[in-house]
Amino acid sequence: MNKLSFRSMKGRKALSPFLNYAIVIAAFLAVQLALKMDMVSNSMQSLLVPVCCYVVMAISLNLTVGVLGELSLGHGGFMSLGAFSGIIVSVALKNLVPLSPLRLAISLAVGALFGAAGGVIIGVPVLRLRGDYLAIVTLAFGEIIKNVMQVLYIGVDEHGLHMSTKEAGLLLSETGTAIVKGPMGAVGVTKLATFTAGFLLILLTLLIVQNLVHSRAGRAIQALRDNRIAAESVGISPTKYKLIAFVISAALAGAAGALYGLNYSSTLASKFDFNTSILILVFVVLGGLGSIRGSIVAATVLTILPELLRNFDVKEYRMLIYAVILIVVMLVTNNPTLWSWIARFQRRKAEEKGGAEQ
Amino acid sequence: MKYTPREPVKLVPVPSTNKIPERDIDKSPILECRHLGIDFGGLAAVKDFNMAIGRTEIAGLIGPNGAGKTTVFNLLTKVYQPTRGTILLDGMDTNTMTTVQVNKAGIARTFQNIRLFNNLTVEDNVKLGLHNQVRYGLWSGIFRLPTYWKAEKQARERAMELLSIFDMGYLAHFKAGSLPYGAQRRLEIVRALATNPSLLLLDEPAAGMNPSETAELMDTIVKIRDTFGIAILLIEHDMNLVMGICEGIAVLNFGQIIAKGTPEEIKNDPVVIEAYLGKKKKEA
Numbered sequence: 001m002n003k004l005s006f007r008s009m010k011g012r013k014a015l016s017p018f019l020n021y022a023i024v025i026a027a028f029l030a031v032q033l034a035l036k037m038d039m040v041s042n043s044m045q046s047l048l049v050p051v052c053c054y055v056v057m058a059i060s061l062n063l064t065v066g067v068l069g070e071l072s073l074g075h076g077g078f079m080s081l082g083a084f085s086g087i088i089v090s091v092a093l094k095n096l097v098p099l100s101p102l103r104l105a106i107s108l109a110v111g112a113l114f115g116a117a118g119g120v121i122i123g124v125p126v127l128r129l130r131g132d133y134l135a136i137v138t139l140a141f142g143e144i145i146k147n148v149m150q151v152l153y154i155g156v157d158e159h160g161l162h163m164s165t166k167e168a169g170l171l172l173s174e175t176g177t178a179i180v181k182g183p184m185g186a187v188g189v190t191k192l193a194t195f196t197a198g199f200l201l202i203l204l205t206l207l208i209v210q211n212l213v214h215s216r217a218g219r220a221i222q223a224l225r226d227n228r229i230a231a232e233s234v235g236i237s238p239t240k241y242k243l244i245a246f247v248i249s250a251a252l253a254g255a256a257g258a259l260y261g262l263n264y265s266s267t268l269a270s271k272f273d274f275n276t277s278i279l280i281l282v283f284v285v286l287g288g289l290g291s292i293r294g295s296i297v298a299a300t301v302l303t304i305l306p307e308l309l310r311n312f313d314v315k316e317y318r319m320l321i322y323a324v325i326l327i328v329v330m331l332v333t334n335n336p337t338l339w340s341w342i343a344r345f346q347r348r349k350a351e352e353k354g355g356a357e358q
Numbered sequence: 359m360k361y362t363p364r365e366p367v368k369l370v371p372v373p374s375t376n377k378i379p380e381r382d383i384d385k386s387p388i389l390e391c392r393h394l395g396i397d398f399g400g401l402a403a404v405k406d407f408n409m410a411i412g413r414t415e416i417a418g419l420i421g422p423n424g425a426g427k428t429t430v431f432n433l434l435t436k437v438y439q440p441t442r443g444t445i446l447l448d449g450m451d452t453n454t455m456t457t458v459q460v461n462k463a464g465i466a467r468t469f470q471n472i473r474l475f476n477n478l479t480v481e482d483n484v485k486l487g488l489h490n491q492v493r494y495g496l497w498s499g500i501f502r503l504p505t506y507w508k509a510e511k512q513a514r515e516r517a518m519e520l521l522s523i524f525d526m527g528y529l530a531h532f533k534a535g536s537l538p539y540g541a542q543r544r545l546e547i548v549r550a551l552a553t554n555p556s557l558l559l560l561d562e563p564a565a566g567m568n569p570s571e572t573a574e575l576m577d578t579i580v581k582i583r584d585t586f587g588i589a590i591l592l593i594e595h596d597m598n599l600v601m602g603i604c605e606g607i608a609v610l611n612f613g614q615i616i617a618k619g620t621p622e623e624i625k626n627d628p629v630v631i632e633a634y635l636g637k638k639k640k641e642a
Contacts, residue, residue, distance in 0.1 A: 208500055215499025215506065216485075216492050223475045223486050230473035233435060234553050235461035235490045244496060290477075 017210040052198025053260040058283035058299035060252035066290035068245040069225030074138030077145040078250040079257035080272035082111030086258025104192040115254015119247040127242040149269035154180040185268035193263035388589045394443035404613045418604035426613040466555035468546040476535030484517040487552025560592040
């Protein structure tokens, strides 16, 4: 290989994180423009914040699955933790912090904190083990969070937070409000989430994940994925770096959950079930393990696609088409013959270009 | 063969029954194994392994396949916990240490079946070797604080410097998994060296290399010892390499040391010839 293609290879790699920011910013501006020109339907507008949430979820899960190489099947559980803690904080601080963007930011931070706490509780015992234990435990964790939230009643009054497993057990004063009502979920939530907030959360997520991956800790995390024994032999502590990746992933999921919860006036615990966790895993796998850009695109397209198909006259076959598209993309992106063909084509093009310059 | 042996080193016996080059004799050995042993089930894979390695010695561990050579490496690096015996690294008992701690204490190794971080670049592989010398926190990495830029720049310079030992600087941006076999072996040595060890364990460094590559490798191993002033223990089946650069050799068979000494002594030891080296054709 000649020197020219070397430099371009390095250049493309160094550029890639910035391209992701550029794509997200461009998409944001395009949507804002479309909104101004009234080109976005109501159903699409209602999807803007969820898309942001799912993009953040996909990027954060990619950190666990693609970068760390551990399978997590309970990412929805961290989302749930973040959603309910974020909702509770936003309601509880209603009078204390009247400025809604600030209240939203605090709620997201608390959601992230609770997500991270969940990550630590799961990660500390499980990440010490070798094998697929994380998948099993996170699967159980997601179900446990869902079931716990379905029996929990949480309310707030001037004395502070009240928690009970029965509605009557809340013992709220007259001015108090019940925020989470067991199987009815969180109700009476002021919608604080905005598309701009979602956009900023995506940028923050990109900043954290991309910079992490290209730093000392990120290298160690990837080394553990590639070869744990070799990583240990050069003095990299497996538990420490696995935990760092997993907790950051859980914290980002918590923040995304908080944003998601604050986008609706009521939120059910059953929203964050096994299917949601799998859906996010589908985004990650479809976008490509370890590919941040892939996660962004896959999460966006697969969230919008079912709504988009609603517009056409294919209502009954909507989910069928969705499934077919999933299968086709999987087949195409994992097709070695196709990729070697593309690589050959690119090489030939590069050679022609190189020849022309010499 | 291009390699010309340096003047022979006079070996002096020490209490641990092994021999150490004379220049190292005033100093304590970098590694001392006493009655080291491990059982797998009922099988004693290594038993009563005694060895001492001088501070700047190049030592060899040879023996037939399945003799337990790699097991010894795994014991030294705590991939396996020894059933019996003691490992003293620079006089410090490594009994309670983990693989990570042993590396921080100064043992680095390469692997018989290459274990690189295949999806990372060559430069990143070396930087991972430098992991515990690159000093900046998680947050300065995420928010790109000045300490990040400074430490990363130093790490990059150091990585390129280390890669230049094998003239591999031009490969820095290739993925480690895409390198040819010989280059992968050399990269493993560079990565191990990057951890700043006082003892380097090389598991069959010349495996799969042709004679001229092997001769080059011999020069490099000696060069590494001379520049870094470290001890090297290597497992190798290539007798030209072992006899050419090792100052002390231990022969392992069925988990036990059957002979120790200088290359000359080992070459002429009837037990070793019987168990491993084999007789020359005209004598047979």
